[in-house]
Amino acid sequence: MSILVNKDTRxxxxxxxxxxxxxxxxxxxxxxxxxxxxxxxxxxxQMWEGKVPVCNTVAExxxxxxxxxxxxxxxxxxxxDSILEAIEAEIPLxxxxxxxxxxxxxxxxxxxxxxxxxxxRLIGPNCPGIITPxxxxxxxxxxxxxxxxxxxxxxxxxxxxxxxxxQLTQRGHGQSTCIGIGGDPINGxxxxxxxxxxxxxxxxxxxxxxxxxxxxxxxxACAYIKExxxxxxxxxxxxxxxxxxxxxxxxxxxxxxxxxxxxxAKFAAMEDAGVSIARNPSEIADALLKxxxx
Amino acid sequence: MNxxxxxxxxLLQEYGVPVPRGYAATNSREVETAISHLGDDMIVVKxxxxxxxxxxxxxxxxxxxxxxxxKNREEAQEAANHMLDNTLVTxxxxxxxxxxxxxxxxxxxxxxxxxYLAIVLDRETAQSVIIASTxxxxxxxxxxxKTPEKIIRVPISPTMGLxxxxxxxxxxxxxxxxxxxxxxxxILTGLYKMFWEKNAMLVEINPLVTTKQGQLIALDAKVSxxxxxxxxxxxxxxxxxxxxxxxxxxxxxKHNLAYIALDGNIACMVNGAxxxxxxxxIIQSFGGSPANFLDVGGGxxxxxxxxxxxxxxxxxxxxxxxxxxxxxxxKCDVIANGIVAAAKNVEIxxxxxxxxxGTNVEAGKKILRESGVALTPADSLVQAAEIIVEQVKNAx
Numbered sequence: 001m002s003i004l005v006n007k008d009t010r011x012x013x014x015x016x017x018x019x020x021x022x023x024x025x026x027x028x029x030x031x032x033x034x035x036x037x038x039x040x041x042x043x044x045x046q047m048w049e050g051k052v053p054v055c056n057t058v059a060e061x062x063x064x065x066x067x068x069x070x071x072x073x074x075x076x077x078x079x080x081d082s083i084l085e086a087i088e089a090e091i092p093l094x095x096x097x098x099x100x101x102x103x104x105x106x107x108x109x110x111x112x113x114x115x116x117x118x119x120x121r122l123i124g125p126n127c128p129g130i131i132t133p134x135x136x137x138x139x140x141x142x143x144x145x146x147x148x149x150x151x152x153x154x155x156x157x158x159x160x161x162x163x164x165x166x167q168l169t170q171r172g173h174g175q176s177t178c179i180g181i182g183g184d185p186i187n188g189x190x191x192x193x194x195x196x197x198x199x200x201x202x203x204x205x206x207x208x209x210x211x212x213x214x215x216x217x218x219x220x221a222c223a224y225i226k227e228x229x230x231x232x233x234x235x236x237x238x239x240x241x242x243x244x245x246x247x248x249x250x251x252x253x254x255x256x257x258x259x260x261x262x263x264x265a266k267f268a269a270m271e272d273a274g275v276s277i278a279r280n281p282s283e284i285a286d287a288l289l290k291x292x293x294x
Numbered sequence: 295m296n297x298x299x300x301x302x303x304x305l306l307q308e309y310g311v312p313v314p315r316g317y318a319a320t321n322s323r324e325v326e327t328a329i330s331h332l333g334d335d336m337i338v339v340k341x342x343x344x345x346x347x348x349x350x351x352x353x354x355x356x357x358x359x360x361x362x363x364x365k366n367r368e369e370a371q372e373a374a375n376h377m378l379d380n381t382l383v384t385x386x387x388x389x390x391x392x393x394x395x396x397x398x399x400x401x402x403x404x405x406x407x408x409x410y411l412a413i414v415l416d417r418e419t420a421q422s423v424i425i426a427s428t429x430x431x432x433x434x435x436x437x438x439x440k441t442p443e444k445i446i447r448v449p450i451s452p453t454m455g456l457x458x459x460x461x462x463x464x465x466x467x468x469x470x471x472x473x474x475x476x477x478x479x480x481i482l483t484g485l486y487k488m489f490w491e492k493n494a495m496l497v498e499i500n501p502l503v504t505t506k507q508g509q510l511i512a513l514d515a516k517v518s519x520x521x522x523x524x525x526x527x528x529x530x531x532x533x534x535x536x537x538x539x540x541x542x543x544x545x546x547x548k549h550n551l552a553y554i555a556l557d558g559n560i561a562c563m564v565n566g567a568x569x570x571x572x573x574x575x576i577i578q579s580f581g582g583s584p585a586n587f588l589d590v591g592g593g594x595x596x597x598x599x600x601x602x603x604x605x606x607x608x609x610x611x612x613x614x615x616x617x618x619x620x621x622x623x624x625k626c627d628v629i630a631n632g633i634v635a636a637a638k639n640v641e642i643x644x645x646x647x648x649x650x651x652g653t654n655v656e657a658g659k660k661i662l663r664e665s666g667v668a669l670t671p672a673d674s675l676v677q678a679a680e681i682i683v684e685q686v687k688n689a690x
Contacts, residue, residue: 020593076522099591102523103415104493107452110420115453128622140622142653157568159620162652163675166620183567185417212568215417238571241578242587245386249552249567249589252417263575280579281572282676 002132002177003152003197003204004093004121005069009136010036012058012067012091014074014082016048021073024097024140025052031137037061058082058089071129071138072096079125080105083188087112087120095138096124096188106186113188122188126250128158128180139180141165149174151288152198154191155210156183156217156252160238160281164208167285173294176204183212183250191221199229206232206292208284209275212253213239214261222266222273229273234288236278237266295519297533298342300398302515305492309484311499313512316400318342325374328399329367336402337370338363341377343384343392344538346516351384353377354391360384363402370399395537403511408501409468410434411482413489415496415520416449422489424448424482426464430501456486477510492530493523542586542605549601551590558583559613560682561606563599565590565624573618576675582683585612594624599632604640614645614686616678621652628654630661637667645670645685649678 011028015021016038025048029035037055038048044056053065061067070086072079072094079098086094087109106125113122123130129139134148141158145166151173155161158180165178179194181187191209198204207229211218218237225233240263242248270277278287297305303313317328329337341348341360348360353376360382362373374397383391408430416423426446429437438445446467450456461479470478481502489497498516505511524531536544546553552567556574560582564570567589574584586609590602606612619629633648646669650658662671670685672678 077525100522102493102526103495103520104452104490104523107415107420107422111451111453142622145652155568157566157572158622159564159566159569159652160572161568162620162622163569163572166651185415186420210568212571236572238568238575241574241584242571243556246554246587248554248571248587253567253571280576280676281569282576282674 002135003201004177004179005130005132005136005138007135009138010034010066010068011138012037012039012061012065012070014039014058014070014072014086016040016052016054017043018073022049024073027143028137031143033136033138036067037065058085058091062089062091067091069093069138070095072098074098076100076102080109083109083122084112087118090119092119092121094120094122094188095127095129096122097127097129097139099126101125101184103184103186106184110186110188123179124182124187126184127182128161130177130179132177133175141178141180145169146178147174150176150203150205150294151208152176152201152204152206153178153208153210154194154198155180156191156212156250157210157238160210163281164210164236164284167282171285171289173285173289176201183252185215185252191217192224195221195224195229199231204231205294206288208288209233209235210284211235211237211266212250213237213242213248213263213266214253216261218266219269222269222275225275226273232276232288232292234276234278234284234291235270236281236284236287237263238281239263295521295524295530295534296344296538297517298344298396298535299340299515300342300396301533302517303512305488305517306484306512306515309488311481311484311512312510313515314400314403316398318396318398319374320396322378325371325378325397329370332367332399332401334367336363336365337367338400338402339370339373339377340398340400341382341394342396342398343382343387343394344535345384345386345392347384347386348382351382351387354381354383360394393537403503403513404506406504406506408503410437410500411485411502412496412498412500413485419449421452422450422486424450424460424464426468428468430503434500450486455490456483474504474508474510481510481512492527493520494518495520542608545601545605546588549598551588551598551602551605553605554587555609556584556586557611558585559611560686561585561588561609561612561615563588563590563602563606563615563617565594565619565621569618569620573616573675573679576679577616577683580679580683582679582686585609590624594628594632596628596632596635599629600636600639603633603636603642607640607642612644613689614682615642615647616682617646617648618675618678619650619652621650621654625654626650626652626658627661630658633669634661634665634667637665645682645689647672647678647682647685649673649675
């Protein structure tokens with residue numbers, strides 16, 4: 001089984017009538033996700049594709065359709081507003097897929113999350129979403145590469161997660177839950193948060209953590225792993241070949257001029273925490289299978 | 295997004311931060327005018343490039359110093375003749391340096407002491423942090439490393455904002471007294487307001503000086519903005535200087551592609567920033583050298599893929615191309631169509647290895663197979679990297 005999402009998840013899609021929202025909602029429904037409502041302000045009362053009721057507000061989706069998880073596909077200028085609306089509607093889990101959200105907006109969102117007794121966990125923004133294989137897919141990941149199982153995966157990168165998941169699946173190992181926490185400098189759920197949840201999940205036996213250069217999220221997770229995690233953990237860091245001072249696509253992926261946030265420092269933290277290291281992105285699953293037989 | 299010092303100072307001035315009187319110039323006529331606006335006295339001539347270390351830099355013709363303090367107008371004119379359209383190499387520009395296309399002339403001032411003052415957005419705590427030090431005028435990261443006790447850090451909650459007591463706290467920590475506390479509070483208040491309103495990631499005054507007359511003035515300024523928020527600030531967008539950017543990167547940004555030029559010879563086209571970095575890493579681990587970072591993004595269309603190929607191929611160092619797509623939002627058949635269209639549009643003379651996986655992978659592979667485009671398909675990333683490194687090596 002899993003953390004955060006499962007077969008009981010009742011999903012509301014914010015931005016369901018947009019092009020991206022429509023495409024991925026179809027994919028998620030095909031996978032078996034229970035989409036109970038959509039939100040597009042002004043289109044309340046309509047039926048999306050003849051299947052899913054559209055509401056004007058997230059609160060309506062909660063009250064009328066019992067939504068307990070939200071996914072956000074709205075454009076970057078409105079993403080923070082959508083997150084805050086979902087928080088106010090007391091949705092326990094909000095997943096923001098949108099890329100390009102202003103950092104200042106996220107600073108405000110994070111204050112709201114931390115200091116107002118918020119009942120919500122945010123995942124993302126700029127992330128692929130979350131999947132509990134065989135039960136519930138929320139986001140933009142291709143469903144077929146996954147397989148139900150007992151390895152938990154957490155990652156800052158979308159496509160690099162697919163890479164690792166595909167390697168696991170091809171080697172016969174399924175996944176409990178895969179979480180993409182997103183590539184932005186300020187996000188809702190950290191590597192540490194995700195590792196802690198997977199560690200506490202009785203149905204997860206092993207963990208893969210995929211990081212990137214920049215920030216100290218992996219170092220913080222490693223400090224926790226060293227202290228608390230008995231489950232086998234494997235890890236990879238992308239960006240060893242990246243030059244200093246340049247933002248590599250993800251706003252969060254930057255090695256500062258002072259040299260903080262390098263791949264080397266992160267690999268060293270993993271080594272110190274006893275994490276099995278993949279030095280190469282095609283060896284992520286193998287790094288885990290060296291220490292975990294399933 | 296970064297801007298020049300003279301632009302940053304104009305912004306600071308709008309927010310009530312005192313800066314020395316100054317004029318920018320981009321040609322000899324403007325240089326004359328700028329100098330004539332200043333007194334026939336001490337003048338500072340400053341090369342405007344988006345890189346630090348200008349004062350200690352050297353021009354490619356051997357002329358030393360991208361920042362000159364001169365005694366009069368005549369010397370200012372002479373310094374300008376050396377600097378304008380010359381190429382300045384500093385510790386931050388790389389060996390190729392930057393062409394100086396704008397000069398900034400300012401009044402000199404009688405410096406008593408140099409301080410450091412900045413506001414940055416701290417990703418870990420999701421709030422802005424004031425960073426200040428009595429050790430201004432030098433590399434602040436070196437100060438932080440050698441004498442961390444000389445760095446003052448005050449976090450500011452985004453919901454509460456900057457308060458008077460924050461200003462007083464920093465002012466007293468820097469050793470100001472009397473009227474200078476008030477002057478400092480005005481400067482910090484303006485700086486914070488500008489930081490917040492303009493969606494900056496960093497505003498830095500280094501040095502902030504006290505003059506012998508007791509005035510606080512911002513002598514140098516650096517501002518960088520959140521690219522994600524630029525759409526909210528057309529006035530900032532206008533400050534973008536395309537001369538400071540790689541033409542390939544400018545072209546890429548027009549097509550919404552994240553491209554960064556590097557100095558290797560194997561071009562990469564990948565979807566997703568993490569996978570793009572990992573693809574560069576694996577090329578390097580096989581002894582190859584990536585020519586670029588290129589993330590075509592989640593929802594790229596055929597035109598973007600074609601544009602991406604054109605940009606990659608405009609780099610004369612490129613001896614091979616590795617396309618690595620793991621389809622999520624991005625569908626493999628779209629990428630495949632893009633490759634085929636690009637091959638028709640631009641002649642691809644270098645080896646091309648394509649690895650597709652994910653959404654619509656079979657359709658994508660079929661399109662490539664039936665297109666007749668000369669390429670080597672690969673089933674895994676490791677295989678793709680191995681093949682392209684080998685092919686480029688053999689071509690040498």
